[in-house]
Amino acid sequence: xxxxxxxxxxxxxxxxxxxxxxxxxxxxxxxxxxxxxxxxxxxxxxxxxxxxxxxxxxxxxxxxxxxxxxxxxxxxxxxxxxxxxxxxxxxxxxxxxxxxxxxxxxxxxxxxxxxxxxxxxxxxxxxxxxxxxxxxxxxxxxxxxxxxxxxxxxxxxxxxxxxxxxxxxxxxxxxxxxxxxxxxxxxxxxxxxxxxxxxxxxxxxxxxxxxxxxxxxxxxxxxxxxxxxxxxxxxxxxxxxxxxxxxxxxxxxxxxxxxxxxxxxxxxxxxxxxxxxxxxxxxxxxxxxxxxxxxxxxxxxxxxxxxxxxxxxxxxxxxxxxxxxxxxxxxxxxxxxxxxxx
Numbered sequence: 001x002x003x004x005x006x007x008x009x010x011x012x013x014x015x016x017x018x019x020x021x022x023x024x025x026x027x028x029x030x031x032x033x034x035x036x037x038x039x040x041x042x043x044x045x046x047x048x049x050x051x052x053x054x055x056x057x058x059x060x061x062x063x064x065x066x067x068x069x070x071x072x073x074x075x076x077x078x079x080x081x082x083x084x085x086x087x088x089x090x091x092x093x094x095x096x097x098x099x100x101x102x103x104x105x106x107x108x109x110x111x112x113x114x115x116x117x118x119x120x121x122x123x124x125x126x127x128x129x130x131x132x133x134x135x136x137x138x139x140x141x142x143x144x145x146x147x148x149x150x151x152x153x154x155x156x157x158x159x160x161x162x163x164x165x166x167x168x169x170x171x172x173x174x175x176x177x178x179x180x181x182x183x184x185x186x187x188x189x190x191x192x193x194x195x196x197x198x199x200x201x202x203x204x205x206x207x208x209x210x211x212x213x214x215x216x217x218x219x220x221x222x223x224x225x226x227x228x229x230x231x232x233x234x235x236x237x238x239x240x241x242x243x244x245x246x247x248x249x250x251x252x253x254x255x256x257x258x259x260x261x262x263x264x265x266x267x268x269x270x271x272x273x274x275x276x277x278x279x280x281x282x283x284x285x286x287x288x289x290x291x292x293x294x295x296x297x298x299x300x301x302x303x304x305x306x307x308x309x310x311x312x313x314x315x316x317x318x319x320x321x322x323x324x325x326x327x328x329x330x331x332x333x334x335x336x337x338x339x340x341x342x
Contacts, residue, residue, distance in 0.1 A: 001207045002158065003215065004151075007144035008336040010314075011137045012329075016043050018134040019075040021328075023068065024127040024321070033118030035082045038091055044107030046073040048188065051081060053109070057094040058085040062188075068126040069324065072164050078112065082121035124324055128304065131320040131328040135336055138314045145316075148335055149308055156249070156302035157334040158206055158215050161199035162327035170196035178286025194290060197283045198257050204276050205255040206299050212272075216300050218246045218253055221267030225252045225298045228323070232296050234264050252298040258284055259292030301326050 013019050029037040036058070042050055051065040058064070064084040071077040083089075091114045174197040177184060184190045209215035218224055222235045224242075227250055235242060245251045256263055256273055265273060277284045305321040320328055 001210045002334055003210055003213070004148065004334070006140075006333070006335055006337045007142075007148055008135070008138050008140035010135050010139065010316075010336050010338070012133065012135055012332055012336070012338055013074050014134075014136045016074055016076050018136065019072065019328075020132040021071055021075055021077040021079075022130045023071070023077075023079040024130060025068070025080055026125050026127045027117075029115035029117035031115050031117075033116045034087075035084050035117050035120045036089060036091065037080060037082045037115055037117050037121065038111050039078060039080050039113040040109055041076065041078040041112055042071075042107075042109040043076045044073060045109060047071050047079065049073075050109060054081055054083050057091070058083050058089050060085050066120050066122065068121055068124060069129075070164070080121055080126075082117065084120060087116075126324050128321060128323045128326075129328075131318075131322065133318045133320070133328060133332065134311075135316045135318065135332065136314065138316060138336070140336075142310075142313070145335060149306075152331060152334060153303060153306045155216065156300045157330050158210050159298055159301035159326065160203050160206055160330050160333075162329035164327065164329070165199045166196050167192060171200055174200070174286075175282055178289075179282045190290075194287065194292060197287055198259075198292070201258045201276070201280055201283055201287075202255045202297060204280060205273055208272060208276055209253070209255070209299060214253075216246070216253070218242055218251065219267065219269050221265050221269040223254045223264050223269075223296050225254045225296065227251060227302070232264075234266065236266065249300075249302050252300045252302075254296040255299050257292075257295040257297055258287045259294040260288050261294040263294050263296070297325070301330050303331065306331075 038054065040050055047067055047070040051067060052062060055062045055065045060083060065081060067079060067081045071079050091111050096110060170192055174193040177193055178197060184193055206215060218235055218238050220236065220238055223232045224235050225232050232254060263273065301322070303320050303322055307319045309317045311317055320331060322328060
């Protein structure tokens with residue numbers, strides 16, 4: 001559910017080159033330490049595929065490899081990995097997969113940079129991501145599209161988790177497991193399913209806020225996020241100054257990343273989230289049973305930078321810089337309905 005009608009219809013990812021992502025690291029390796037850091041560009045491979053290749057190439061277990069965030073398979077992406085390995089291990093000698101040797105005939109990767117560092121790369125430790133997207137075969141109201149683009153740049157969009165978070169049937173697998181089915185094999189698969197369950201609940205709360213028309217407003221009892229940080233506070237009441245700060249994009253309303261503990265909300269916000277939770281009781285109980293700690297996430301995504309260019313009347317190039325955990329597809333879906341088969 002979106003707060004306005006998308007003015008365009010078209011195709012995203014007509015080819016992987018139409019969806020480019022560059023990870024913006026929070027830290028760069030300093031040249032010394034037990035962890036080898038590698039910046040890798042890939043096409044047609046997901047992040048886990050690359051992590052497995054690194055572990056095999058370095059002669060270590062998969063658990064020795066880490067990364068800050070997952071990147072899409074159907075894209076050309078650049079991101080950092082780290083691997084704990086002996087000092088003599090040098091990625092320059094690794095056999096890089098050639099087309100046909102990887103997951104698909106058109107898949108490839110290359111090591112762009114590598115250096116040693118004292119610490120491993122941890123999940124979420126990144127400054128953000130830079131996207132270059134091409135939307136093709138566009139039809140619709142171009143003038144209205146310009147208005148929507150300006151509206152997004154000025155006020156953001158609902159910060160839905162994108163389909164990348166759910167992967168192939170992870171939503172359904174999470175329901176099955178947390179409802180009493182077979183436990184997933186391995187820590188990575190468990191993490192994927194728990195993330196999908198949390199995203200499903202967050203998106204359901206956000207969709208209800210969009211339906212009500214208050215997804216970008218601070219309500220009494222809200223847990224409020226300070227823009228650009230992980231800090232939150234509870235707004236027991238909402239005065240003119242807080243409303244003005246929300247309008248200036250200094251603060252944002254938040255939704256639940258479900259888990260154990262008091263969410264800290266009150267009033268109608270608490271009532272709304274409890275009502276949504278009651279509709280997804282299997283996921284709520286399962287997440288709490290697995291010991292996840294309750295957290296919050298902003299309901300509003302505001303691009304740090306956003307530029308666009310009409311290459312033709314039917315092709316739009318969109319450049320975005322987003323924070324960690326924010327999805328470019330949220331911006332695209334607010335602008336364009338995808339054609340059948342996307």
